[in-house]
Amino acid sequence: DQQVKQNSPSLSVQEGRISILNCDYTNSMFDYFLWYKKYPAEGPTFLISISSIKDKNEDGRFTVFLNKSAKHLSLHIVPSQPGDSAVYFCAASAWGETSGSRLTFGEGTQLTVNP
């Protein structure tokens, strides 16, 4: 069972516009959510996170929104740049688990930002 789902395998946007990547989860025990970015031939790198006590977290051009009642989160990138083209993974964890960062990942969304 896929507890974290990214239903859009790909997304294409124009440079300067907003990119919105979506993620849904099913496990109500998840209380910490992260976005990772992955370039080809590299490992995923941490981008931004949000705790379940918040509904928004912003870091420069990147903002993550959390809607707990809908079990949905989204990543907004404004303005989008060609260098943002990568695969974006949504991930979730539950602090009640024994590990501090045992992450459950989604399938990933390939973002392409066209110049």
Next chain:
Amino acid sequence: DAGVIQSPRHEVTEMGQEVTLRCKPISGHDYLFWYRQTMMRGLELLIYFNNNVPIDDSGMPEDRFSAKMPNASFSTLKIQPSEPRDSAVYFCASSSDTNTEAFFGQGTRLTVV
């Protein structure tokens, strides 16, 4: 720190052969994770260790897969015998109790022909 180091970066092997993937976590991290990336399922957690002890191996697909962590600075993931459906990118990651995110290595691309 050089980050999480994985070797080899690429591995091509014939079906039935044994494959061993290696990982050196970030020094001081006491959690180590092995993930597999596939198109259909994204990043799947295979197994993770805490202080060199396997905590959860429920993600290991079959008995053909095994993982060890003999010390805090080294872990292996072994597949024996390998099959074409094992072809994927395998990532190792590490973290500490004070981190909420895991740090990933560059991955090993495994191709079984």
